[in-house]
Amino acid sequence: MDDFVCNKLTEWGLSEWIGSFKEHGIGKESLYCLTRNEDIDKLIPKMGPKLIFMKRLKLLQVRPSTSAAAKRNLDPEGESSVGQSPTKHQHKAIPGPSPAKRKLDPEGESSEGQSPTKHQHKAIPGPSPEATILFDVKTIMGHVHERLRKQQPTKLNNFLKNKIRELKIDKKELVGVFGKTGAGKSSLINAVLREKHLLPSGSVSACTSVMIKVEANMDNSKYEADIEFITVEEWRNELWSMCQFLWNADQKKHAAADGGDDDDGSDGDDDDFDDVEHRDIEEKLSALYGEEWKQKKTSHEDLMDNKYFREIPEFFFSRKKTLTAQTAKELSAQFIKYTRSDSKQEEGRKEIKRWYWPLVKSVTVKVPNNDLQHVTLVDLPGNGDRNKSRDEMWKEIVTKCSTVWIVTDINRAASEKEPWEILKGAASFIGNGGQCQYIHFICTKSDCIEEADDNDIYAQILKRNRRAKEAVNAEFNKQKHIKKHFSEDTFEVFTVSSKRFLQRKCLQPEDTEIPKLQRFLKNLNDSHSETVNYVSGAHGILSLIQGASCRDGANKNTAVCAELEHNLNHQICKVKTVMAETYKAFQICLDAGVERSRSSCEKELSSFLYPRKKGGKKRCGFHGTLKCVVKYGGIHKPKKGAAINLNMKLSSHLTDSIDEEFRRTFPQTKEKCGAFKGVINSFSLNTERLIDKYKTHKDVKLQLVFLKTEEDMMKIKLNQMIRECKKLIYSSLTETVEKTMQTSYERAAVFKGKDTLKNMRNTLEQHVHDSKDTMFKQAKNNMLKNLNDLQKFILLALKNTMMESIELSLKTDEHSIPDVSEELVRVEKYYYDLQQMKSSH
Known part of the structure; x- marks a missing residue:
């Protein structure tokens, strides 16, 4: 068995099976030959680990060929070569539109897809210094883990193996891209990535419900798209609902034609709504079924026939469909049918062209040779979606976005309602209920101006862009709801021209502001701390191992332990004090919020149930809107316009009461002191002073280095956990109200016929009146x-983690610990190299 197999199993979290692979003589070459399930069963009989192995092995086996990998100094898994000097590899920067770096034809087309004799293929970058370091350290820790595995299991031995397994911290920075169809989102993403033909635009209409993720392909050198579908059951239920709506609409139409009484209490107010709903359903069914769904005898079960899904068998097996291509243009042509549609079929064409976006949950597009490996751009619908799984994915992604781009046409950018409605509707999900640190309001098509005088157009564009920025910033300052979650330092306006950037016409590249966005993404990617965290953790673990192997000072350890435990108790007391103050502050805020909610909830509900136009006139179409609100649990997400959330409206006084305190307790930006007034970030056992004090005692110093690293790693993990938990804490207020209101929604949804609107209103009003004394108190109690x-x-994590680390590093007397002095020297060098790289950024 060779080191390659050992390293792979360790990296995949399957190190306990190394012995089995060694016993059967599985080396690098034979690993690539493993294809039969019965062979894998002999190596890994347990189902869970076996499935993980099979997935990882499949990915490993589809990597680029050895010759291609050799050109990139990569091993078969795409990792950089071990032992390469970091100085030999320069970190790839996102290029500006320099002719020397990338040739464009006269229309700004890239050389992608052109004949090699005419254009040189896009250069394949070598691995960055950080990637080289990360791979080398992972390899070192794989060897150390194997040496520990061969030794007698002890408490310290198991502790060290677990620490090595827990080292990997891998996540992506998400950039959510919002904007209505036609705002220029696709062109913006294409320009930022310098892939003009990646996301389609223009001739076909975008589907606003499909989420498109764009990220670097770290597996191979192809363009790929992973299509994830909704479940078969979800589509069957949706079909039934749509067919029911169409049948009821047909019955109503016939009754009206016959002069019959079709009064359902709506006084005709829902006609406009029904028309919009009808058009949406027709668009969705026509995309997938053409005209076949209009046949009178067709039922929703008929529309589940396999013949409609022959091209996507993955849909019935709940599997992803993967598309691959050599160029962005080829891939775009393949996945367009999963994200967009064209209502016009080609004349004379017998075969129906199917558009599968109604079945798609998300599309992940992977771009090769792109160094934004830690960043994912996500083209998002503005309101989420009626489909439950798509809406849950929308919420999950939105709450994880560290940056949000609001994209709109520069014309009337400040005054147009839709982009501000999108930002307002998402504010609670990306703000206190999320983790967004930057909001970029991006005005596209900044070059679209009358070109009466070519000599003056450049100055006109720059002048108009300055005015647009001023107007948008002024409008942001008026948005009270948004500013509850965000301050001015998180908001920035860009005026971009994707077309001019790619064509290099009229505007200088910097004036298009695309390079500015590229640098932002590059910095976001580079600030990702996976490599730093991994190497730092490895440095600490090796320090602990080496310190334990040359331990010679029990008396010194006793004194150090006493001081560390004293420091720990002191720090825990500080944390307890701040947390008690925080709890009390929230309690006071929520008490006030409960009282305001109780006294005003019926008025808030009335303003929703009896809407008026400007001038006091009755608003038409509300009957159908309310039917949707009660059907979907208090939430209605129309295709156009702002989403309606009655639960948020009823809980608004509760959330308003805590918004400021919440921002202070859980600040969004990294520059702030951190959660709970910075008491977590400032937590310290004062190990640095002790390291200096015992610098002449090698074993104690090494143990203290581990404790300092362990302290840092623990704070990183705690801050990540706090970031996720605070979202749940904030959303619990609205979720409690939603849960309490659910029975009234269910009762209101069953009304039909005469007086339906009146009965729905009465049901909701009575429920709120009966629940107001308990509903808001329950929401407060749940949040607290x-x-x-x-x-x-x-508190438990701080105390238990550090006490266990002190015990095992300074109080355990074990001698069967391997010597890792050479490994420590190499990793220590990498650790200091990374610190210098970080400080130079």
């Missing part, structure tokens, strides 16, 4: 319980 649970967990 969640906050208290988080605080308890943090």
Whole structure:
């Protein structure tokens, strides 16, 4: 068995099976030959680990060929070569539109897809210094883990193996891209990535419900798209609902034609709504079924026939469909049918062209030779979606976005309602209920101006762009709801021209502001701390191992332990004090919020149930809107316009009461002191002073280096956990109200016929009147319980993690510990190299 197999199994979290592979003589070459399930069963009989192995092996086997990998100094898994000097590899920068770096034809087309004799293929970058370091350190830790595995299991031995397995911290920075169809989102993403033909635009209409993720392909050198579908059951239920709506609409139409009484209490107010709903359903069914769904005898079960899904068998097996191509243009042509549609079929064409976007949950597009490996751009619908799984994915992605781009046409950018409605509707999900640190309001098509005088157009564009920025910033300052979650330092306006950037006409590249966005993404990618965290953790673990192997000072250890435990108790007391103050502050805020909610909830509900136009006139179409609100649990997401969320409206006084305190307790930006007034970030056992004090005692110094690293790693993990928990804490207020209101929605949804609108209104009004004394108190209590649970967990984690580390590093007397002096020297060098790289950025 060779080191390659050992390293792979360790990296995949399957190190306990190394012995089995060694016993059967599985080396690098034979690993690539493993294809039969029965052979894998002999190596890994357990189902869970076996499935993980099979998935990883499949990915490994589809990597680029050895010759291609050799050109990139990569091993078969795409990792950089071990032992390469970091100085030999320069970190790839996102290029500006320099002719020397990338040839464009007169229309700004890239050389992609052109004959090699005419254009040189896009250069394949070598691995960055960080990637080289990361791979080398992972290899070192794989060897160390194997040496530990061969030794007698002890408490310290198991502790060290677990620490090595826990080292990997891998996540992506998400950039959410919002904007209505036609705003220029696709062109913007294409320009930023310098892939003009990647996301389609123009001749076919975009589907606003499909989420498109764009990220670097770290597996191979092809363009790929992973299509994820909704479930078969979800589509069957959706079909039934749509067919029911169409049948009811048909019955109503016939009754009206016959002069019959079709009064359902709506006084005709829902006609406009029904028309919009009808058009949406027709668009969705026509995309997938052409005209076949209009046949009178067709039922929703008929529309589930396999013949409609022959091209996508993955849909029935709940599997992703993967598309691959050599160029962006080829891939775009393949996946367009999963994200967009064209209502016009080609004349004379017998075969129906199917558009599968109604079945698609998300599309992940992977771009090769792109160094934004830690960043994912996500083209998002503005309101989420009626489909439950798509809406849950929307919420999950939105709450994880560290940056949000609001994209709109520069014409009337400040005054147009839709981009501000999108930002307002998402504010609670990306703000206190999320983790967004930057909002970029991006005005596209900044070059679209009358070109009466070519000599003056450049100055006109720059002048208009300055005015647009001023107007948008002024409008942001008027958005009270948004500013509850964000301050001015998180908001920035860009005026971009994707077309001019690619064509290099009229505007200088910097004036298109595309390079500015590229640099932002590059910095976002480079600030990702996976490599730093991994190497730092490895440095600490090796320090602990080496310190334990040459331990010679029990008396010194006793004194150090006493001081560390004293420092730990002191720090825990500080954390407890701040947390008690925080809990009390939220309690006071929520008490006030409960009282305001109780006294005003019926008025808030009335303003929703009896909407008026400007001038006091009755608003038409509300009957159908309310039917959707009660059907979908208090939430209605129309295709156009702002989403309606009655639960948020009823809980608004509760959330308003805590918004400021919440921002202080859980600040969004990295520059702030951190959660709970910075008490977590400032937590310290004062190990640096002790390291200096015992610098002449090698074993103690090494143990203290581990404790300092362990302290840092623990704070990183705690801050990540706090970031996720605070979202749940904030959303619990609205979720409690939603849960309490659910029974009234269910009762209101069953009304039909005469007086339906009146009965729905009465049901909701009576429920709120009966529940107002308990509903908001329950919401308050649930939030405080969640906050208290988080605080308890943090205190236990701080105390138990550090006490265990002190015990095992300074009090355990074990001698069967391997010597890792050489490994420590190499990793220590990498550690200091990374610190210098980080400080030079």
